[in-house]
Amino acid sequence: MSVRPQAADPTVQPIPRKKVTIQALNALRASKTPITMITAYDYPSALACSSSTLTDITLVGDSLAQVCLGYSSTTQLTLREMIHHAQAVSRGTTHPFLVADMPFGSYHTTTADAVANAVRLVQEGRVEGVKLEGGKEIVDVVRRLTEVGIPVMAHIGLLPQRHSALSGYKVQGRSVEGAKRVVQDALALQDAGAFAMVVEAVPKELGKYITEQLKIPTIGIGAGPWTNGQVLVYDDAMGTWSGHKAKFVRRFANLKEVRDTGIQKYAEAVRDGSFPDENTESYAMDKELWQKFLKSETT
Ligand SMILES: Nc1nc(=O)c2c([nH]1)NC[C@@H]1CN(c3ccc(C(=O)N[C@@H](CCC(=O)O)C(=O)O)cc3)CN21
Ligand SMILES: CC(C)C(=O)C(=O)O
Ligand SMILES: [Mg+2]
Secondary structure (H helix, E strand, C coil), rough: CCCCCCCCCCCCCCCCCCCCCCCHHHHHCCCCEEEEEEEEHHHHHHHHHHCCCCEEEEEEECCCCCHHCCCCCCHHHHHHHHHHHHHHHHHCCCCCCCEEEEECCCCCHHCCCCCCHHHHHHCCCCEEEEEEECCCHHHHHHHHHHHHCCCEEEEEECCCCCCCCCCCCCCCCCHHHHHHHHHHHHHHHHCCCEEEEEEECCCCHHHHHHHHHHHCEEEEEECCCCCEEECCHHHHHHCCCCCCCCCCCCCCCCCCHHHHHHHHHHHHHHHHCCCCCCCCCCCCCCCHHHHHHHHHHCC
């Protein structure tokens, strides 16, 4: 397994931690050490996720459609846009295992198209694995990608790319039949070769049951405390997303407040003339040379 070179930013200290591999993720599951995963969308957020010694997986989530690009849905994000962001994230990612979401439509036409698009994410986007939303209907694609050597993270439960078909973002697996369907999907995806599984917005009992039924790590988002790991959207966790806050979101920082205060102070300082300071934040010219310059202007 090759180790990506350390990020170019000289302020980032070398990470006292090995590159995370699929084997390492399985070991975390075996030792009941929770797996930590968070999204990143650009170079600075990737550096932030890498500078901690504690996160295991960085996901270039298609949630970037909403939180970075201002689209109303992840279905509007193109493969080209995802690759552009994955490239930036990969440049800032050191030890975490790097995964990108395959955008809506990029794995739904044919298996050959899905492989070609996943290869682009690996070669151009420099990711190590891809994540696909869906159940039984995508097992052939999951199997083929796995055979080719592209690790697949499955994503079951609430599938945001299907919000139109499902009439919104709703907790899944709440009925007996619904729960059965999610479990069947999970088993089929594991059988097809998925190395891990995101379980989104299902009752906590079902999150626990799926985790017990599977041999691969489960990573929950709104799936309760008993999955093998947790994932959150960076902007949700850092408090920079001002859209809908789902029940499963906890704000671990309030960067929005800090940022907005900073912008307000900046604008005030410009308006009241206190920025920039004449002495410490400006350049000066040699007095004699300045006089020479003025003289040359008048002659
Ligand atoms: N900022 C952000 N966070 C996310 O987690 C996220 C995105 N964006 N964009 C892509 C998808 C969309 N996601 C969503 C969006 C809405 C709900 C939501 O409204 N959930 C309801 C559940 C309602 C119910 O069935 O009871 C909630 O209020 O929690 C959940 C996940 C998850 N992903
Ligand atoms: C919330 C995570 C699992 C995701 O798929 C995304 O950020 O797009
Ligand atoms: Mg996603």
